Amino acid sequence: MTNHIDTTDSTREKLDLALLKALLPRFKPHVARLLFCGALMAFGSGLTISGPLIVRYTIDNIFPSESLTKLAGAAGLLLTVIASSFLVNYLQQINLQIIGQDIVKKIRIEVFAHMTRLPQSYFSKNPVGTILS
Secondary structure, eight states, X not given: OOOOOOOOHHXXXXXXXXXXXHHHHHHGGGHHHHHHHHHXXXXXXXXXXXXXXXXXXXXXXXXXXXXXXXXXXXXXXXXXXXXXXXXHHHHHHHHHHHHHHHHHHHHHHHHHHHHHHSOHHHHHHSOHHHHHO
């Protein structure tokens, strides 16, 4: 007879909700930074959309006029948009990494504090693999 863990969708959903409820309070100290990341994401999306629009405008309006100064301006604008998009994405990723690492650090500290409060008999009765997991 094999051990079978029930992984139906409803069970998985309950586990996901329980995990989300346990993790949600850990995000509370980071609300301002998460909102900042949301704003960066919205701004970055706008920049991403504007790149092809600049190219379309250039092809439709600047190429037919054969104006090199307008073409240089459009190229400069496109490069600025691409560089700005890169910078916004970089700032967003850095902030999300900082939030994630801070949450993981706090969880590790809590787990270590809990482990140090357990009686010695707990470690004698339970295998190392079970304790680690």
